[in-house]
Amino acid sequence: MTDAEAGDAESAPSEVDRAGDVWVFIEEHAGDVMSVSWELLTEGRRLADDLGDDLVALVIGEDVGDVADEAIARGADRVLVADDPVFEPYRADPYGTQFRALVEERIPSIVLIGGTHTGRDFAGRVAVPAHAGLTADVTELDVDEDGQLLARRPAFGGDVLATIVCPEHRPQMATVRAGVFETADPEPEREGDVEAVAVVVEEADALTEVRERDVSDTADITDADRIVAVGGGTEGELGPARALAEALDAELAASRKAVDEGWVDGARQVGQTGKTVRPELYVALGVSGAVQHVEGMNDSEVVVAVNDDPNAPIFEHADYGIVGDLFEVAPRLTTALEGEADPEEVLQ
Amino acid sequence: MTDDADATERSEPIANPSYDDAFDAIVVGAGLAGSAAAVTMADEGLDVLLIERGRYPGAKNVFGGVLYTPTLRELVDVTSAPVERYVAEKRFSMLSDDDETAVSLRPGEWHDPPHNDSYTVLRGEFDRWFAEQAVEAGAVLLTETTVTGLVREDDGRIAGVETDRPDGTITADYVVLAEGGNSLVSEGADLKKPERAENIAVGVKEVLEFPERDGVIRDRFRLSNDAGVSYHYFGEGAVGDAVGGGFIYTNEDTVSVGLAYRLSDAAGSQPKPEQTLNAFKSHPAVAPLLRGARTVEYGAKTIPEGGSESVPELVHDGAVVVGDAAGLVLNNGVHLEGTNMAVESGHLAGEAVADAAERGRTDEAAFRSYPERLEESFVVQNLERYGWLMERVETDRDLIFEELPHALADAGAEYFRMDREPKEKHAEEARERLFETVGGLRGAAKLAYRYRGVLR
Amino acid sequence: MSATPNVPNVDAGAPSAENDTLEDRLYTVRYDDPGESHLDVKIPGICAEGCTTYDCIDVCPANVWREGDDGVPNIAYENCLECGSCRWACPKGNVEWTYPTRGAGVSYKKG
């Protein structure tokens, strides 16, 4: 239902009736697409099928033709592309103005946005002009019988799941953290319609100017099978953790404390303001186990915790716990894994 | 700055406010002595600044658990104070490692207000309320600010305080030092010499709750309504071979359990303070009272026990010293009183400052009424009365803390032995057991004479 | 360190086990980290060469003062209950004991 059908004349159809389609914002930087966008396209496909609506990928950037094609392969029925140098690199005001123009006449029913820094920056900016209902950090999505989005997110520190609804306003917007949903494999032979939309923004209108940008490719811990996470207990000394991660062929991840202290890059942060991971094995070294952290790693299959504080909350969320100094335990684990006899073991 | 309608009647913001000499008096510390001085001076019309280093008054204060309110009653309406229970029973018990011999008092009159002016309180709540009374009387309370030193005029007169905040100096005619036992400011300003370890007791304490069901405290301590108990424990089973004692006080729905003993003993072979507390809590006569309890909060404190000999000079040009900072604590084993002395000294000092302010004088002599009235009051009277007791207890420590508890317990067991022997034999055995410890009848008489001061 | 007085393991209700370790007790106290320690030794040399009794370690109710490897105690200030025992107990007066600043340090709710 691309544009509003002519409703009956006297009562103009409410915003809810005119809205249709599920949109997913595809976040890319210089053509490099964030994995969370593909995750949301897979989830968006499911919601669109439940609603009997189209799944629309929204791509705003420069030279993003092949991003649009990949979006079709990954399930989009249609792609709206705003392609212009003004959109590279990402800036809130040009993207906001362009989104507003698109939404003016084709009101999407649902808009899904990745909960990255860029995604949150964008969502806050566009929710206002669209007078949309915006729910942040959603962990579950569903639609009820009359097509209303049910966005569930942890409230009160994570031990309660609140269902947020948006009865009278469209679009219903939600930001979702990386790793919450899984990505389906692309189907190259899928067909879809790519529409190049009018670009309504010029550089002269821009309110901000990106003067420098130094960005390396971001580690993607969301689909790692094994993870070694470091927390405040490491006091910044990550040698033993890196060695253990190597021995386990695991990705290094971190609690917010380790990221705030600057020991680990933010892209490796697990938790409410970081990523959600679901590895087979999650080893937490010196992680206290704050609720906001547990929220990001609770889907792990097997959780191991090493902490010298027997009361650390992490032990409540671990299958196996070793109460001890990680600077002793981690090296012994590494040597044991590399097949040599554990020296301590021999002496006992 | 836009001037819109409703903003007109509010006062324009001040760019660089200064409160130098805006207050007559600055009180250092919003504990019992500090708030007593503050409410007294505020009631006399003085502008008072009450500075507390904790997040709220009481945040830095730990004490055993009983507040004595004879003076407090004159300053504020105690009936609206957040008290836990009134003390309806005082119990003194001697503990050897597994015996207990106790004496319990439950005078009927303690059930009638003012309940012998003895209430259990929790300082985290009570001190906040008490400081609030000073604020209501007109004082200004400033929290989360630590006084780090005193401002001195060239002639040495104290004329304000320095704090740990930027632009942190503030001047005033009078300073009341109520900083408690760790009196760093008074010591730093050479108003008193640091105490010796022998004159200091270390106290550790827990507040315990009984999670399974309410009414446990009333059942276990045989109480009705808001009556409470004050149990004191001496001897080896309480604090090992140290000089000191243990206590249990009942709060409304928690229990305060702890002990205090000479720091010099703690430094010796005595186990660590919290291990001593564990041993006391697991004594067969104590453990049943605490079965199923869970720790709500753990705390520790040092108590000045030098008695009258270690009370410093109380008045200086521009300043007075009150409460624990002045060493005004009576602990002679039988009496454990600091709160009443703190409030009394704060009150008398507050009146002396108000009186001096009226006469526009800040010299030391202008505050003479404070030490003089303190001399005549129960504070110094009690300190001097029991000054001798601590030395004597120290010299007789093995007898009092080790041998006597055993002797009393064994004598009791003998006296009430149930077998087929005649009572006369049991009485003789009991007497023998006691005399063996105190050195016969003459020894008992000598001992009684030696401690006659307690009753005279 | 003499052992705890031997108290018969009488089922007179041993204290509830789960909260008598020191860690559990310190867990019940709120502590706002002032960022740097308010406790120190004045002159490390005095501890290293001069001290044999280490009274500071004996008297501390919160295990803040601990064995240091070079004879100088190390200080876990975040457990400090601000009782002041270490300051009085040190036979050489070598403990620098100051107040944590601006409301930081321990905050007793009960007290």
Added chain:
Amino acid sequence: MSGAATDRDPAAGDAEDGWTIVAAVKQVPDSDEVGIDPDTGRLDRANAPAVLNAPDRDALEAALSIRDAVGGTVTAITMGPPTATDVLEEAVAMGCDDAALVTDRAFAGSDTWPTSYALAETVDHLDADVVVCGEETTDSSTGQVPPGIAAHNGWAQLTYVEGVDPLPEEGRLAARRDVEGGHERVAADLPVVVAVAYGEFEPRPAGLHRKLYAENDFEPMELTADDLGIDADDVGMDASPTQVGGMETVEPVDREKETVETPAELLDALADEGVIAR
């Protein structure tokens, strides 16, 4: 209804008399004191004491550092009931020149949309050149209000800011932003709304005399919906697009919670779980 882009002239903040800076702060339950409500088993925020949202101290420091660099004034604002003046007092104690309480029964129950709308009208009313907010709040932590304020007024926005660098000669504010995989330096025209990253600034302690003044003699401005020209049905519960449809407690994932003594024991257990080859 929704804030049209205001027709501000670009060189709003001229250098001589400095910039008009507004710091938006919030009062939240003290997360250290939020206990568990025994009967519901859920976090009991109701009677935890209310304090200044911790990330907002970074915002206040950022705002004051801008004023120290270019001159002008910092005004703290908060939206809430009269008791919220405590956080304004703390802001003035820290060094803010003035403060305003945005309070009106009509605002009760507002979600992100009306909240950012009311704050947008307030900063416009105060002629702000720079608005500084905390990155998130410890009670809702959505981080959507600062971009909302900027969008309502059509102003520039800078989020996840780790450092601010005012450029008065250009009438712009530059900032170092934390983005996925690295950093960028962005210059924004005034007026601009800045959301500062938590923990990146060194909040200055309040001066003694300022704290005394802020807590005892300072009176904040009070701004109601009328003062701000806000229509009551544009704010509050029914103007809020989102509502809470339902709540359910989350069943905790059940874990073995087994303690193991030695690494070998752990590795054997993990091998049995089939997560490592041994």
